Each structure stands twice: as structure tokens, then as C-alpha cells.
Amino acid sequence: MPITKSYRDEIGKEREYEFIMILKPDCTSADIKIIVQRMHDLIERKNGKILKFEKWGKRKLAYEIKRNSEGIYLYLRILGLFDLIPEVEKLMRMIEKVIRYMTIKIDDTVDPDARSSEFDIETLDGNIEEADVDELEISEEDGEVVIKEVTEEETEEDSEEKSDSETKSDATETEEKPEDTKE
Amino acid sequence: MGRRNRRYRKRKYCAFCANDNLTLDYKNPRVLKDFITDRGKIIPSRISGTCSTHQRFLTREIKKARMVALIPFTAKSK
Numbered sequence: 150m151p152i153t154k155s156y157r158d159e160i161g162k163e164r165e166y167e168f169i170m171i172l173k174p175d176c177t178s179a180d181i182k183i184i185v186q187r188m189h190d191l192i193e194r195k196n197g198k199i200l201k202f203e204k205w206g207k208r209k210l211a212y213e214i215k216r217n218s219e220g221i222y223l224y225l226r227i228l229g230l231f232d233l234i235p236e237v238e239k240l241m242r243m244i245e246k247v248i249r250y251m252t253i254k255i256d257d258t259v260d261p262d263a264r265s266s267e268f269d270i271e272t273l274d275g276n277i278e279e280a281d282v283d284e285l286e287i288s289e290e291d292g293e294v295v296i297k298e299v300t301e302e303e304t305e306e307d308s309e310e311k312s313d314s315e316t317k318s319d320a321t322e323t324e325e326k327p328e329d330t331k332e
Numbered sequence: 333m334g335r336r337n338r339r340y341r342k343r344k345y346c347a348f349c350a351n352d353n354l355t356l357d358y359k360n361p362r363v364l365k366d367f368i369t370d371r372g373k374i375i376p377s378r379i380s381g382t383c384s385t386h387q388r389f390l391t392r393e394i395k396k397a398r399m400v401a402l403i404p405f406t407a408k409s410k
Contacts, residue, residue, distance in 0.1 A: 169400050210401040220401070224359075251400050 158231060158257065165200070165256045165264075166227045166234060170241060171220035171249040174207055180246055181223070182273060188225075189270045191240055197229025198261070199268040214248045226255075228264055344381025348390075356389050358396035361403050368394065371407040 158164070172181065185202070192199060205222035214220065227233070234252050241250045347366075348354050354363055367375050367382070367390055374394055377387040397403040 171400065211398075211404040212401055212406075214401060222400075249400060251396070253396065 161260070162258045163197075163228050163230055163261045164254055165259045166229070167253040167255055168225040168227055168237070169251045170223050170225075170247050171210070171214065172223065172246050173217055173248055174219040174221060176221055176246055178274070181221070184244055184246065185223070185273055186270065187240060187244070188237065191236060192227060192229060192233065195229060195233045195236060197227055197233045198264070198266050199225055200228055200264055200266050201226040202268045202273070217248055220248060228259060228261055346381060346383040346386055348386040349383055356386065356393055358393040358400070358402065361397050364390070364394050364397055364403055368403065372404045 170184075172184070181204075189199060201224075203224040205224060207219055207221050210218055210220050227237070238250065238252065241247045348356055356363065358364070367380055369375060374391055377384060380387075382390060394403060398405050
């Protein structure tokens, strides 16, 4: 007999998940479309919803996975019940193009009616070139941004240091004065 | 002398407590990279100055980021 309910969950509430998958770098836009379509169908069948879909584009991996040094990242937000994720992960294991996937539960008391889906399967475009990456892109530009950030932090630190050093110098003066009188 | 040097040492502080704009998230490896060594180890809070609450979150996020290859587990061999 199949389990129909998790007793941990409140009635009428669903769970929200973050789902990341890494695809082989040689995947075409058609492949991506097929994979997302399969996932969408599965989630629909399980009465879940895809809230958000993002393409992070082709990125360099920090280490090799199955002899791939690059991968195409896809990011999804899924709303569904507890029995959805095992099915999704099973599907991921069956698709050879997927080299890594990860699910993270964000929230387990989400009202499904309150969340609207930004994702529409019909307008899905598997093109990686047009991927909206901005923040996550690893490139040589990244170094520049980091330097900028560091300088900002440094300026903050400097200002704090100054204030610290001022207070410290005051403190040292006050401390030194009585020593002099003793000598 | 030793005492005087100690007095002028830069005070450590938690970067996440000081700056609200720094979001601690595994999807943002640029922030996490400041808290790992060249070899990929997590820097202890005793050195980085992160408070214990944020260090706990940080550890968790670094481990997630490692899983999806945004951050290395170890330095590359060869």
C-alpha cells in the first residue's frame, strides 16, 4: 500500500525545494528542453509546481565530475509534497546527460495557493547563450569585481581602524601619564 | 613590549555581522572563497574572526557549494 501522507507535514501545506542540476557541457538546447520537459511532466503528475527556472549557463567546475571539467547549471524551485523528490531524483539518475544534482529543502510549511509560478513550459528556451547569469559567472572579470569588493571592505576597515586607533591612543596617553608621575 | 604589540593588533570581527549586504549562500561562491584556504579547507573562526552563529551557517553553505562543484573539496592535484 502506498504512503499517501507524511505525518510530519501540516495539512494543506507543501514543501519548497531548491533543485540544482549539472548537465554535460556538450548538451544542446534541445537536450535541455527535453530534460526540463520530462521533469515538468513528472512534477505535474505528482501535483507539484515549478516556481522558478534559471539557467546559470556553462561554468567551469571546481573539480572534475565524470571526466567533465565544465558543466551547464540549471536551477529550479519546486513546490510539492514529500513523495515528489525521490521520483525527481530517480529521473535524474536515469538521464545520462545529468552529471550531478542536488536538492535542498528551503521551507516545509508553504501554502501552495499563495505561491504563483513564474515558469511556463511553453516559453522555455533551452539556449545557453542567452542565460541570465550576471552574478554567478566565473570569468576573469570576476577577479576585478573581487578586488573592488575588497577595496570597499578595506575602506570600511580603515575608517574603523582610525576610530579604534584614536580611542586607543587616548587610552595609552591616559595610561602613560600616571606612569610618568611614578617615575 | 609584548603587551604593547598586543594592544595595537587589529581587532577581528565577524564579516557577516558587520555587513548586512553579505549574503551567506552556497550559490554565491565569491563570498565563500574568502573563508577557505588555498587548499580548500574551511578557515576556523579563531583565525577569520567569524562569530559562532555565522561560522555554523558558513560551514553548511561551504559544504553545499562543494557538492555542486562551485568550490573545490581540495586543491587540484598534479
